[in-house]
Amino acid sequence: MEQNLTDRGFWKSFWESRKNLIFYIKPDYVFGDILARLIKEKGIKNAIELGGFPGYYSIYLKKYLGLDTTLFDYYIHDGLIKELLAKNGLKEGDINIIESDLFKYTPQEKYDLVTSFGLIEHFSDTASIIKTHLQFLKPGGTLFITLPNFTGVNGWVQKNFDKENYDKHYIDCMNPAFLAETCKQLGLKEVESYYHGKFTVWLENKSEQSAIAKSIVKAIWVAGKVFTKIIPIESKALSPYIVVKATM
Secondary structure (H helix, E strand, O other), rough: OEOOOHHHHHHHHHHOOOOOOOOOOOOOOOHHHHHHHHHHHHOOOOEEEEEOOOOHHHHHHHHOOEEEEEEEEEEOOOOHHHHHHHHHOOOOOOOOOEEEOOOOOOOOOOOEEEEEEHHHHHOOOOOOOOHHHHEEEEEEEEEEEOOOOOOHHHHHHHHHHOOOOOOOOOOOHHOOHHHHHHHHHHOEEEEEEEEEEOOOOOOHHHOOOOOHHHHHHHHHHHHHHHHHOOOOOOOOOOOOOEEEEEOO
């Protein structure tokens, strides 16, 4: 897929430069409530997390929801995964791991649940990257995709304070109506696509920012939190994520 806005080198550098990667994943981890409902409703037994290194959701689904989980990525750092597993009371082998190129790999197994969290927005051909998810999905299986919403306040922060990271994202795909229509055109059913989450903003390169930039972002964060506490809404302007759900 030539429309990839990143490469393996980008992700290797990204993950190796990140701090605080190893932490205890709490029961109320983001999207956990939605996933729990889906698993109960659909009788889901196994899942694959695409582009998911270091495997937070593979671990979450294994630890709290009892699924047989597989982490798939084309960059895997075994040492970090072992540390993360240990931090969360799991051991090596408790989750399955596949290190490969998503676009060259032939699936050896189909899954009840196919997930990705912050993957599809790194490709400019949205239909193609979603279609790639479907090769892993059982008939009647569930697709669950999330991506950041950079079309509102958080996007303004990204664009103005971390343009390099912003440019690694295909902003045009961050539209629930567009994503829903794309899924329908691929033959998916029970399609839902919506803005999700209470207001927040973040910067991947926060440690590199000036004191003034950090102060501006903090002021935006505080103002947004106060506003959404008074008026708790999920919207294009304020919600940090987009969720897509569908069935094969």
